[in-house]
Amino acid sequence: MQKAQKISGFPEWLPEEKLLENKIIKQIKEVYESHGFVPIETPAVELIETLTSKGVVDKEIYGLRRLAAAADEKDAELGLHFDLTVPFARYVATHFNSLHFPFRRYQLQKVWRGERPQKGRFREFYQFDADIVARDELPIFCDAEVVTLLTKCLKSLNIGTPKIRLNNRKLLIGFLKGFLIKEDSIPAAITIIDKLDKISAAEAENQLVNIGLDSKAITSLLEFAAQALNGEEFARFISSANLSTDLAVQGTEELLALYNFIPENLKPLISFDFRIARGLDYYTGTIVESQIVEYPEFGSVGSGGRYDGLVNNYLSKPVPGVGISLGLTRIMDLVLREKLLSLPAQSTAKILLAIFSEDERVRAIELAEQIRYTGIAIELFPRQAKISKQIEYADKKGIPYVLFVGEKLELKNLKTGQQQEVNSPEELPKLITGP
Amino acid sequence: MQKAQKISGFPEWLPEEKLLENKIIKQIKEVYESHGFVPIETPAVELIETLTSKGVVDKEIYGLRRLAAAADEKDAELGLHFDLTVPFARYVATHFNSLHFPFRRYQLQKVWRGERPQKGRFREFYQFDADIVARDELPIFCDAEVVTLLTKCLKSLNIGTPKIRLNNRKLLIGFLKGFLIKEDSIPAAITIIDKLDKISAAEAENQLVNIGLDSKAITSLLEFAAQALNGEEFARFISSANLSTDLAVQGTEELLALYNFIPENLKPLISFDFRIARGLDYYTGTIVESQIVEYPEFGSVGSGGRYDGLVNNYLSKPVPGVGISLGLTRIMDLVLREKLLSLPAQSTAKILLAIFSEDERVRAIELAEQIRYTGIAIELFPRQAKISKQIEYADKKGIPYVLFVGEKLELKNLKTGQQQEVNSPEELPKLITGP
Numbered sequence: 044m045q046k047a048q049k050i051s052g053f054p055e056w057l058p059e060e061k062l063l064e065n066k067i068i069k070q071i072k073e074v075y076e077s078h079g080f081v082p083i084e085t086p087a088v089e090l091i092e093t094l095t096s097k098g099v100v101d102k103e104i105y106g107l108r109r110l111a112a113a114a115d116e117k118d119a120e121l122g123l124h125f126d127l128t129v130p131f132a133r134y135v136a137t138h139f140n141s142l143h144f145p146f147r148r149y150q151l152q153k154v155w156r157g158e159r160p161q162k163g164r165f166r167e168f169y170q171f172d173a174d175i176v177a178r179d180e181l182p183i184f185c186d187a188e189v190v191t192l193l194t195k196c197l198k199s200l201n202i203g204t205p206k207i208r209l210n211n212r213k214l215l216i217g218f219l220k221g222f223l224i225k226e227d228s229i230p231a232a233i234t235i236i237d238k239l240d241k242i243s244a245a246e247a248e249n250q251l252v253n254i255g256l257d258s259k260a261i262t263s264l265l266e267f268a269a270q271a272l273n274g275e276e277f278a279r280f281i282s283s284a285n286l287s288t289d290l291a292v293q294g295t296e297e298l299l300a301l302y303n304f305i306p307e308n309l310k311p312l313i314s315f316d317f318r319i320a321r322g323l324d325y326y327t328g329t330i331v332e333s334q335i336v337e338y339p340e341f342g343s344v345g346s347g348g349r350y351d352g353l354v355n356n357y358l359s360k361p362v363p364g365v366g367i368s369l370g371l372t373r374i375m376d377l378v379l380r381e382k383l384l385s386l387p388a389q390s391t392a393k394i395l396l397a398i399f400s401e402d403e404r405v406r407a408i409e410l411a412e413q414i415r416y417t418g419i420a421i422e423l424f425p426r427q428a429k430i431s432k433q434i435e436y437a438d439k440k441g442i443p444y445v446l447f448v449g450e451k452l453e454l455k456n457l458k459t460g461q462q463q464e465v466n467s468p469e470e471l472p473k474l475i476t477g478p
Numbered sequence: 479m480q481k482a483q484k485i486s487g488f489p490e491w492l493p494e495e496k497l498l499e500n501k502i503i504k505q506i507k508e509v510y511e512s513h514g515f516v517p518i519e520t521p522a523v524e525l526i527e528t529l530t531s532k533g534v535v536d537k538e539i540y541g542l543r544r545l546a547a548a549a550d551e552k553d554a555e556l557g558l559h560f561d562l563t564v565p566f567a568r569y570v571a572t573h574f575n576s577l578h579f580p581f582r583r584y585q586l587q588k589v590w591r592g593e594r595p596q597k598g599r600f601r602e603f604y605q606f607d608a609d610i611v612a613r614d615e616l617p618i619f620c621d622a623e624v625v626t627l628l629t630k631c632l633k634s635l636n637i638g639t640p641k642i643r644l645n646n647r648k649l650l651i652g653f654l655k656g657f658l659i660k661e662d663s664i665p666a667a668i669t670i671i672d673k674l675d676k677i678s679a680a681e682a683e684n685q686l687v688n689i690g691l692d693s694k695a696i697t698s699l700l701e702f703a704a705q706a707l708n709g710e711e712f713a714r715f716i717s718s719a720n721l722s723t724d725l726a727v728q729g730t731e732e733l734l735a736l737y738n739f740i741p742e743n744l745k746p747l748i749s750f751d752f753r754i755a756r757g758l759d760y761y762t763g764t765i766v767e768s769q770i771v772e773y774p775e776f777g778s779v780g781s782g783g784r785y786d787g788l789v790n791n792y793l794s795k796p797v798p799g800v801g802i803s804l805g806l807t808r809i810m811d812l813v814l815r816e817k818l819l820s821l822p823a824q825s826t827a828k829i830l831l832a833i834f835s836e837d838e839r840v841r842a843i844e845l846a847e848q849i850r851y852t853g854i855a856i857e858l859f860p861r862q863a864k865i866s867k868q869i870e871y872a873d874k875k876g877i878p879y880v881l882f883v884g885e886k887l888e889l890k891n892l893k894t895g896q897q898q899e900v901n902s903p904e905e906l907p908k909l910i911t912g913p
Contacts, residue, residue, distance in 0.1 A: 045531060047571035047792035050556065053521035055569070057576050058583060061517045077850045079827030079857030079877070082496045086488035086602050087522065087588060091545070096480060104545045109592040110526070110557065111539075121485065122545065134490070136482035141492050143824055143874045145860055148493060153522060157544040167521050175860070182861040184839065303840065306847050357482035389578055392514030404619065405738065412741050415512045422514030425580055425610070426617040439578045442514070 052158075052166030054372060056379075059386040064375050066387075068151060068171070071196050071369060075149040075173050078192060083148045085130040087155075088121040093133050096356050103156040123155040127172045128325070128350065128366060135176055135364075136357030145177040145185065151371070165372055172347075174366025176354060181363040183297055186329040186349055187304030193333055193345045193367040194309045200374065202383040203335035205312050208271070210319035210330050211298050212348070217291025218267060218317075222260040230324070232256070236268055237320035240342075268317045274302055277315040297328055327351040329365060341377045345369040388441025392422040393475050394454075395437035395445045401427050407448045413468040414446075419475060421446075444475060487593075487601030489807060491814075494821040499810050501822075502635060503586060503606070506804060509631050510584040510608050513623065518583045520565040522590075523556040528568050531791050538591040558590040562607045563760070563785065563801065570611055570799075571792030580612040580620065586806070600807055607782075609801025611789060616798040618732055621764040621784055622739030628768060628780050628802040629744045635809065637818040638770035640747050643706070645754035645765050646733050647783070652726025653702060657695040665759070667691070671703055672755035675777075703752045709737055712750040732763055762786040764800060776812045780804040823876025827857040828910050829889075830872035830880045836862050842883050848903040849881075854910060856881075879910060 049055055056064060072082075094104055105123045124130045127150050135142065151171045158166060173192050175185040190207060197205035215236070219229050231254045239247055244265065251261045272280055281295045298315060305313060321330045328349035335344060347367030354362035378384050394414065398407050407423055414421045422442065424433045430447070437445050438457055447453045452465040454474060465471060484490060491499060529539055540558045559565045562585050570577065586606045593601060608627050610620040625642060632640035650671070654664050666689040674682055679700065686696045707715055716730045733750060740748060756765045763784035770779060782802030789797035813819050829849065833842050842858055849856045857877065859868045865882070872880050873892055882888045887900040889909060900906060 045527060045791050047528075047568050048525075049572060050521060050523065050525065053523060055520055055572070056518070057573060058516040058518050061519055065517060076826040077855045079825050079830075079855055081493040081824055081826055082500060083491070083493050084496055085490055086485065087590075088485065088488060088602070090483075090485065092480060093482075105542045106545045107540045107558070108543055109539070110541045111592075123542070133482050137484060137490070138492060143871070147825075147857070155522075157546070167523070177860070180861070184858075184860050187843075188858075188860075304843060306843055308847075356480050389516060390514050390582075391511040391516055395514075408622075408739060408741055412743075420512045420514055422582070423619075423623075425612070425619050425623075426615070436578070 052164075054165055054168070054376070056375070057389075059389050060375070060379060062387045062391075063378070063384060064371070067200060067371065067374065067378075070199050071171050071371075072149070072151075074192060074196050074199060078147070078173075078188065080147045080149045080173050083131075083134060083150055084152060085124070085127070085134050085150070087123055087153070089124050089130055089133060090120055091122045092120075094122050094124065094129060096129075103158055105155050105157050124152075125156050126154055127152055127170050127368065128174070128353065131172070131174055131366075132350075132353040132364065133357065135354050135362060139358065145175050145181065147173070147175045149173045165376075168370070168372035169375075171369040171371045172366055174347075174364055176362055176364035179361055181349075181351075181365060183300045183329075184304050186297070186365045187301045189347060189365055189367045190301065190313070190329070190331055191305055191309060193331065193347070193369070194305075194312050196369055197333060197335070197345060198309070198312070202374070202378055203337040206334050206336050207313045208316035208319050208332045208334070209298060209301070209313060210315065210317055211294035212321075212326050212328055212330055213290050213297065214286075214294025215317070215320060217286065217288040217294055219264070221287035221291060222256075222263060224256060224260060228254045228256070232264070233320045234322065236264075236318060237322050239268055239318045271314050271316040271318075273314055274310055277302070280315075294328070301329060321346065321348055325350040325353045331367065335377065338377055338381065341373065343370065344374050344377070388443075390422065390440040390442050392420045392440075392442050393444060394419060394421045394471070395433065395440075395442045396421055396423040396448060397430055397433040397437075397445050398424065398448050399430065403448055410448060410452075410468065414471060417468055417472050419471055446471075487599075489600055489603070489811070491810070492824075494824050495810070495814060497822045497826075498813070498819060499806070502806065502809065502813075505634050506606050506631050506806075507584070507586075509627060509634060513582070513608075513627060515582045515584045515608050518566075518569060518585055519587060520559070520562070520569050520585070522558055522588070524559050524565055524568060525555055526557045527555075529557050529559065529564060531564075538593055540590050540592050559587075560591050561589055562587055562605050562803065563609070563788065566607070566609055566801075567785075567788040567799065568792065570789050570797060574793065580610050580616065582608070582610045584608045600811075603805070603807035604810075606804040606806045607801055609782075609799055611797055611799035614796055616784075616786075616800060618735045618764075619739050621732070621800045622736045624782060624800055624802045625736065625748070625764070625766055626740055626744060628766065628782065628804070629740075629747050631804055632768060632770070632780060633744070633747070637809070637813055638772040641769050641771050642748045643751035643754050643767045643769070644733060644736070644748060645750065645752055646729035647756075647761050647763055647765055648725050648732065649721075649729025650752070650755060652721065652723040652729055654699070656722035656726060657691075657698060659691060659695060663689045663691070667699070668755045669757065671699075671753060672757050674703055674753045706749050706751040706753075708749055709745055712737070715750075729763070736764060756781065756783055760785040760788045766802065770812065773812055773816065776808065778805065779809050779812070823878075825857065825875040825877050827855045827875075827877050828879060829854060829856045829906070830868065830875075830877045831856055831858040831883060832865055832868040832872075832880050833859065833883050834865065838883055845883060845887075845903065849906060852903055852907050854906055881906075 107121045155167050194207050235250045286292050319332050326348040330348035332343040332346040349365040351363040396411050411421050411423050445455045454465050455462045542556045590602050629642050670685045721727050754767050761783040765783035767778040767781040784800040786798040846856050846858050880890045889900050890897045
């Protein structure tokens with residue numbers, strides 16, 4: 044006999060949990076569609092050269108290999124995608140002439156990373172992305188729109204207070220350059236800033252010394268990175284900051300313009316946070332992360348940013364893009380661990396059809412079809428059993444009503460215990476209440 | 479610059495095609511849920527020992543390997559699943575104590591097979607399954623219910639006449655045993671029967687000789703396998719057939735009982751077809767395939783059967799199951815190739831909000847939010863442009879209305895050209911018509 048064990052890092056939900064996940068998916072989809080976004084889907088695999096372009100950390104990629112491949116067959120050229128942005132950029136290039144720009148798409152798919160699993164980190168997980176790409180020029184309004192989507196989605200889930208943390212790569216790099224940090228130390232400095240939430244100040248200082256920063260630069264950098272400002276504070280920061288590079292000035296201007304295009308009622312959820320750096324190399328402007336204020340330890344539940352060069356890997360024309368990615372699996376993990384939302388029943392049926400003897404099954408099958416035709420989901424108890432057994436089954440599965448098929452039709456509400464005669468299937472929709 | 483090529487065997491749809499696929503998914507999901515089935519999802523990967531149990535052809539499996547794995551790291555234990563039945567059986571065993579039986583689940587996921595791609599065959603494709611498993615005993619009513627689901631789903635798609643082809647492994651094996659075919663030649667004989675639709679009679683005869691059948695057995699077998707009977711013909715066949723083994727008799731009785739539990743209006747779509755054998759080894763009773771009568775060359779668009787032993791790989795108790803699998807990707811391929819359904823627009827927005835100058839953008843953002851609140855999906859043109867350009871954009875994307883934000887609000891119907899004043903966002907839902 045084999046073991047039926049779960050594989051570490053590959054989450055799997057119970058049916059009632061999956062029903063809840065579907066409900067969350069529907070909510071997010073409705074927000075995306077309310078802004079005119081269309082769905083796409085890419086294969087789970089891409090050519091490995093697609094995945095490893097733009098300096099992405101390739102140690103996380105799973106390659107594919109046919110089990111029955113001959114020993115001398117050359118190694119797999121295919122790998123599982125580790126995010127949805129890289130495949131999306133490739134998709135835009137592949138289908139360039141069939142898409143209308145600015146192109147606004149959403150995409151819900153699993154991604155895979157061969158990381159060591161830990162709390163809140165998975166090797167297989169869902170991302171739920173929304174992006175806008177344009178030909179030639181993509182206005183800052185689009186950055187604001189995807190940040191708005193992220194904020195609205197997190198707000199609509201009703202699982203705590205969303206906090207949207209904004210930064211801009213130009214501001215960050217411009218700031219670093221202002222301290223005469225060497226060009227080739229900048230990626231390493233960004234990586235360290237990206238970890239500031241997770242490591243101690245001493246550890247950060249140590250790492251910054253190692254990449255060659257002097258103590259004045261380190262002090263300024265840590266002071267800068269400690270800031271988390273609301274809209275008003277950010278406006279004050281800009282007017283008083285002595286930003287020494289054009290790039291940094293451009294970054295602050297973009298952030299200010301973005302904030303101006305956020306709907307008024309969402310602005311209180313937005314903050315400017317210079318610790319936000321984003322690990323992935325393809326971001327060029329706006330960067331955003333988010334958390335649920337009540338559960339900071341769960342980390343970012345949605346993030347994204349502006350990538351002006353990603354589609355250009357394949358095309359000779361500029362196709363700038365901006366997007367966000369909701370960490371659906373991490374959100375589910377948070378919701379289930381902290382019991383933030385109530386779980387539905389383990390059935391989609393509203394009625395269990397109970398029969399007294401097998402002789403009535405054929406008639407009950409036809410009746411069930413008539414009832415489904417009225418829009419009510421119904422299950423027919425599959426075998427000969429005592430009525431008490433059939434009621435018990437409905438109760439366990441959370442099916443709220445039992446309909447007895449005898450000489451008359453009788454409907455029992457399992458919650459109230461009330462029982463009433465039903466003259467025809469058409470009467471049922473108004474007798475069945477609840478979600 | 480890299481190439482942005484499609485990978486052969488890994489289909490990828492345009493946004494309007496994906497919207498159509500989502501519509502089909504919704505239709506199938508509604509049929510499954512109307513019978514009380516609940517969704518589950520398993521990881522894309524299973525332990526390779528799970529995938530290769532029950533004599534499944536392992537040459538089709540893709541194994542996983544971390545690209546950055548050390549040379550001496552042992553080979554991947556994980557493989558991508560090639561169907562949803564094997565992972566489902568493992569899921570039932572893993573979560574046995576959290577599920578209520580009979581357990582009825584549906585599951586929509588991609589599966590992967592490292593086959594050479596050809597027309598209608600993919601290396602990555604969606605299956606959309608529905609199965610019932612029970613403890614101890616699973617009544618034949620459940621076989622009838624999943625066959626009913628398959629029939630209703632195909633009928634609801636409105637892409638041609640579904641033909642449901644039934645057989646039973648017990649009848650097939652009992653029949654073969656009746657000809658004193660050696661026990662260990664039976665799997666090979668089943669594989670040949672499974673191919674009868676695709677190979678010539680001469681080729682079939684040749685292959686049957688090769689596995690050791692004598693000419694009398696071959697004649698009887700080919701005669702038997704040539705039969706496709708409707709319900710009445712099948713009843714006649716049973717009463718006159720001289721079935722020489724108990725197993726064959728049991729198989730016919732199961733088929734007859736199943737047919738009796740099919741809703742009357744679906745019976746004309748059902749046929750008994752002794753060519754249906756199903757390649758996979760885990761089936762033990764009912765087997766079913768289906769096609770669209772008008773497109774026989776597309777092969778089976780949905781299939782399944784009874785598997786009494788699959789969950790028992792992990793548990794010491796009997797947990798029989800029966801289910802069907804719709805070939806969603808193959809259906810999509812058929813629909814798109816033959817243009818069987820019309821494609822939606824490349825946008826989910828009903829209205830494009832057009833502005834005359836950038837000064838109005840902040841006001842338009844707030845207005846768009848108010849309109850979304852009434853349930854209408856709306857997109858705001860992202861940059862400064864002539865009004866004619868904005869209308870052209872809406873037209874290309876298939877957005878049916880443009881709302882001009884000036885001193886007054888004016889709504890233009892792009893189809894009729896009609897334009898009218900709108901006093902407040904709340905008026906819009908009744909002014910917007912169409913799907």
